Amino acid sequence: MSTDYGLPLPRWWMRLGSILLVVILVLPALVVVPISFSSGSIIAFPLPGFSWHWYGEAAASPAWRDALLSSLRVGAASTLIATVIGTAAALGIDRLQGRTRAIVLLATLLPLVIPIVILALGAYFALATVGLSNSLTGLVIFHAALGLPFVTLSVVASLQGFDRTLWRAAASLGASPITAFRRVMLPIIAPGVAAGAIFAFAMSLDEVVVASFVTAPSQRTLPLQMFSGIKENTGPIVTAVATLLLLLSMTFLLVVEMLRRRSRRLATASEAT
Amino acid sequence: MALAEPLLRLRGVTKRYDGGGLVVDALDLTVERGEFLTLLGPSGSGKTTTLMMIAGFEQANAGEILYEGRSIANLPPHKRDFGVVFQSYALFPHMSVAENVAFPLTLRGIARAEIDRRVARALDMIELGGLGARRPGQLSGGQQQRVALARALVFEPKLVLMDEPLGALDKRLREQMQLEIRRLHRELGLTVVYVTHDQTEAMVMSDRVAVFHLGRVQQLADPRTIHEQPANGFVARFIGETNAFDGRLTGTGDGRDVRIDGSAGLVLRGVAGQSAPRSAYVLVSIRPERISIGDGHGENRVVGRVRQAIYFGDHLGIEVAIDGGAMVRVNLGVRGVDHAPVPDSEIVLSWRAEHTLLLEPVI
Numbered sequence: 001m002s003t004d005y006g007l008p009l010p011r012w013w014m015r016l017g018s019i020l021l022v023v024i025l026v027l028p029a030l031v032v033v034p035i036s037f038s039s040g041s042i043i044a045f046p047l048p049g050f051s052w053h054w055y056g057e058a059a060a061s062p063a064w065r066d067a068l069l070s071s072l073r074v075g076a077a078s079t080l081i082a083t084v085i086g087t088a089a090a091l092g093i094d095r096l097q098g099r100t101r102a103i104v105l106l107a108t109l110l111p112l113v114i115p116i117v118i119l120a121l122g123a124y125f126a127l128a129t130v131g132l133s134n135s136l137t138g139l140v141i142f143h144a145a146l147g148l149p150f151v152t153l154s155v156v157a158s159l160q161g162f163d164r165t166l167w168r169a170a171a172s173l174g175a176s177p178i179t180a181f182r183r184v185m186l187p188i189i190a191p192g193v194a195a196g197a198i199f200a201f202a203m204s205l206d207e208v209v210v211a212s213f214v215t216a217p218s219q220r221t222l223p224l225q226m227f228s229g230i231k232e233n234t235g236p237i238v239t240a241v242a243t244l245l246l247l248l249s250m251t252f253l254l255v256v257e258m259l260r261r262r263s264r265r266l267a268t269a270s271e272a273t
Numbered sequence: 274m275a276l277a278e279p280l281l282r283l284r285g286v287t288k289r290y291d292g293g294g295l296v297v298d299a300l301d302l303t304v305e306r307g308e309f310l311t312l313l314g315p316s317g318s319g320k321t322t323t324l325m326m327i328a329g330f331e332q333a334n335a336g337e338i339l340y341e342g343r344s345i346a347n348l349p350p351h352k353r354d355f356g357v358v359f360q361s362y363a364l365f366p367h368m369s370v371a372e373n374v375a376f377p378l379t380l381r382g383i384a385r386a387e388i389d390r391r392v393a394r395a396l397d398m399i400e401l402g403g404l405g406a407r408r409p410g411q412l413s414g415g416q417q418q419r420v421a422l423a424r425a426l427v428f429e430p431k432l433v434l435m436d437e438p439l440g441a442l443d444k445r446l447r448e449q450m451q452l453e454i455r456r457l458h459r460e461l462g463l464t465v466v467y468v469t470h471d472q473t474e475a476m477v478m479s480d481r482v483a484v485f486h487l488g489r490v491q492q493l494a495d496p497r498t499i500h501e502q503p504a505n506g507f508v509a510r511f512i513g514e515t516n517a518f519d520g521r522l523t524g525t526g527d528g529r530d531v532r533i534d535g536s537a538g539l540v541l542r543g544v545a546g547q548s549a550p551r552s553a554y555v556l557v558s559i560r561p562e563r564i565s566i567g568d569g570h571g572e573n574r575v576v577g578r579v580r581q582a583i584y585f586g587d588h589l590g591i592e593v594a595i596d597g598g599a600m601v602r603v604n605l606g607v608r609g610v611d612h613a614p615v616p617d618s619e620i621v622l623s624w625r626a627e628h629t630l631l632l633e634p635v636i
Contacts, residue, residue, distance in 0.1 A: 163361070163363070165359050165361050165363040166363050166365060168328075168330050168350070168357070168359070168363070169357065169359060169363035169364075169365075169421075170351075170365075170376075171329075171330075171349070171350040171351045172328060172350055172351070172353075172355060172356065172357035172425070172434075173351075173356075173376055173377035173380065173424065173425075173428070174351050174352075174354070174377050174380040174381060174428065175351055175376075175380055176349075176351050177351075179351075179380065180351075183376075184365055187367045188365075188366065188367055
């Protein structure tokens with residue numbers, strides 16, 4: 001199914017534009033991929049030869065391993081919190097209408113709108129007040145806040161495709177609101193929840209500003225470790241990790257797309273009548 | 274609890290929308306044990322809102338709903354134990370057919386083996402025995418609605434509410450399902466409150482019909498009474514086909530003369546419908562099937578000219594332009610098919626006074 005929107009541009013113009021956009025957006029990120037397979041020890045072209053050396057180096061290094069572990073722990077914890085709160089928030093927003101709904105939706109976007117440095121500075125002071133500075137717990141809290149909009153928006157969107165009659169049907173069959181949510185609504189909106197969670201996790205994995213403000217030097221997350229790796233010039237080991245992260249991001253995108261298709265299939269199945 | 278108490282009683286139930294518009298207006302209604310009660314009316318007449326209030330999905334602004342004499346105002350929908358069938362089927366798309374039907378049973382802590390047994394029996398009852406493993410999306414509309422029916426009945430609810438359950442099906446399937454629901458009602462001894470805007474459906478299925486209009490019950494009676502003795506002009510026009518004229522009462526007594534407005538002095542003799550019209554102006558209603566061709570079939574006689582004869586297969590309908598220009602529809606039944614009047618010929622129509630109902634004009 002394709003729809004021609006009748007753009008007043010020749011087709012080849014639009015194709016050229018798309019290709020240009022992809023080149024500008026994606027290619028710089030892909031530069032790291034060939035370098036990560038370099039057999040040399042500096043980040044530069046041309047490559048002296050092919051090798052898996054830097055991947056082995058990254059896996060063997062305790063600093064990188066600790067950084068990965070920190071990132072995964074922070075990511076998992078903050079994603080869990082963001083998913084629970086974000087889903088609950090979406091359920092509330094779904095009941096609102098008109099102006100109230102628009103305002104609340106905007107409010108949930110605030111963490112994304114506030115300049116990250118300001119947020120990080122605020123986080124620094126706030127965590128110091130409650131004695132959580134230099135801790136991964138503090139980072140988890142703020143990553144959860146940053147991940148919240150992704151979950152909320154994603155779940156709000158999937159709730160729009162949820163047929164309210166199903167809720168009434170579940171209630172009429174004897175399901176309490178909690179049971180109806182657990183057995184009817186959640187399985188149907190699950191793709192939206194999962195997509196939001198993946199975005200929240202990817203955000204946490206990627207976030208560097210707040211992390212640099214609130215963590216102790218000994219608790220580097222993966223992006224922080226990459227930063228210092230570049231500053232301290234530890235060679236193509238950074239590019240190897242970066243390549244792995246790229247691969248992970250692409251996997252996330254694929255999974256989100258699969259979830260999107262699945263949720264669309266469920267939505268049409270309940271409407272195909 | 275006194276046995277005389279009906280299963281469900283609505284008393285003065287009123288529902289207003291946020292804007293202030295009255296959807297249901299001081300409604301009184303009873304549902305007896307084991308009966309099939311249909312709420313019939315055009316869209317926006319308040320019938321579905323009434324059903325949703327019984328189900329507990331909507332709250333009444335005033336009045337009370339009593340189940341076996343006790344108010345259920347504070348009972349949430351999931352504790353009412355009423356089976357509900359929706360027009361959109363509302364099957365859970367992520368569950369198989371069998372899981373859908375098992376759903377209400379699993380919520381009631383019934384043992385697995387017993388659930389399997391009852392699900393199998395329910396699927397057999399709706400003749401979908403082999404399809405338990407399918408997803409709802411793989412079934413046709415009619416099959417889906419049968420599954421919805423099985424799901425709403427499998428936990429043996431005290432009351433079954435149906436909101437235009439056949440509205441999305443085509444005509445043949447609808448007629449088949451009407452009979453099937455009727456059979457289930459009888460065999461399982463169900464108490465059913467059924468909402469529809471289709472008067473034939475209401476006639477075919479119901480023990481009693483409540484005709485809704487403007488948030489009020491215009492008439493509550495068995496199908497035959499509704500059809501033959503409509504309480505007012507709205508019911509007469511909404512149920513079945515009718516010839517309706519505005520008239521003015523001129524006579525007195527039981528059989529009364531009406532002068533038909535806008536016609537050249539046409540005078541008919543009729544009887545008052547269920548409620549005697551209070552004003553001198555009345556709506557005159559004559560069912561097409563009560564009019565015969567030729568003299569001697571009753572006190573009323575008019576002369577007209579055949580405009581057209583329409584063949585319906587099982588009956589013949591003719592349109593007759595009577596003196597003064599009004600149009601009368603006549604249903605000649607199956608026998609008329611063989612003796613169709615010739616268009617443009619002169620024709621004499623006659624019918625009895627008791628079939629000329631004098632009603633309150635349409636509200």
